[in-house]
Amino acid sequence: MNLSKNKDTASEVKIGSGRKRRLLHTESLMMVVIDFEDGPAAKPDAQHVHPHEQVTCVAEGEVLFFIGKESRRLSAGDMVAVPPDQPHGIQLMTPRVRLIDTFTPLRQDLL
Amino acid sequence: MNLSKNKDTASEVKIGSGRKRRLLHTESLMMVVIDFEDGPAAKPDAQHVHPHEQVTCVAEGEVLFFIGKESRRLSAGDMVAVPPDQPHGIQLMTPRVRLIDTFTPLRQDLL
Numbered sequence: 001m002n003l004s005k006n007k008d009t010a011s012e013v014k015i016g017s018g019r020k021r022r023l024l025h026t027e028s029l030m031m032v033v034i035d036f037e038d039g040p041a042a043k044p045d046a047q048h049v050h051p052h053e054q055v056t057c058v059a060e061g062e063v064l065f066f067i068g069k070e071s072r073r074l075s076a077g078d079m080v081a082v083p084p085d086q087p088h089g090i091q092l093m094t095p096r097v098r099l100i101d102t103f104t105p106l107r108q109d110l111l
Numbered sequence: 112m113n114l115s116k117n118k119d120t121a122s123e124v125k126i127g128s129g130r131k132r133r134l135l136h137t138e139s140l141m142m143v144v145i146d147f148e149d150g151p152a153a154k155p156d157a158q159h160v161h162p163h164e165q166v167t168c169v170a171e172g173e174v175l176f177f178i179g180k181e182s183r184r185l186s187a188g189d190m191v192a193v194p195p196d197q198p199h200g201i202q203l204m205t206p207r208v209r210l211i212d213t214f215t216p217l218r219q220d221l222l
Binding site for chain 1: 133135136137138139140141142144146164165166168170171187188190191192193194209211213214215
């Protein structure tokens, strides 16, 4: 079986300066671990939108999580749900942040 | 909106001595943060099985993660996927462990 993704062996995708992601999925459930080392940020990242359901957990560090114009500060262990088609984004509040993003259905744009 | 679950305000469910969980879900995606403070364990927990797709990430600590007779040691940032109807379980390897379990469809037994 090849069902686990060890952080030391999984293929990482660099998604920007100081940012990388690893992902694992089943047929209709996708998990993406994103490590940020470029915080804190002076302003929010650009928001984005997708039709997938999303639930995110902060594993390490702190972010401001925006859904539209609303924001809430999240730290390790906090979760947030993003309904389909809702613009959302983050602002890094600590030097290092690890987010666990999960989606259904699969985000084909990340595969 | 009430889309986020702050760990300080979300209702925790005690699921055993030194174990508690918090959950958040959308229509078909469920995330469960489980905090264990009863490790390390001398032997594995009993395995369980369900028809839902599952992907799990270790946020803190280390576990042995069993799928049937196979096991792999996972630490913070590692992920594992559990196909539907596969018996699986964990053994805590550190005093404290935080797991992020995600499921689709929703596990009605947890609601």
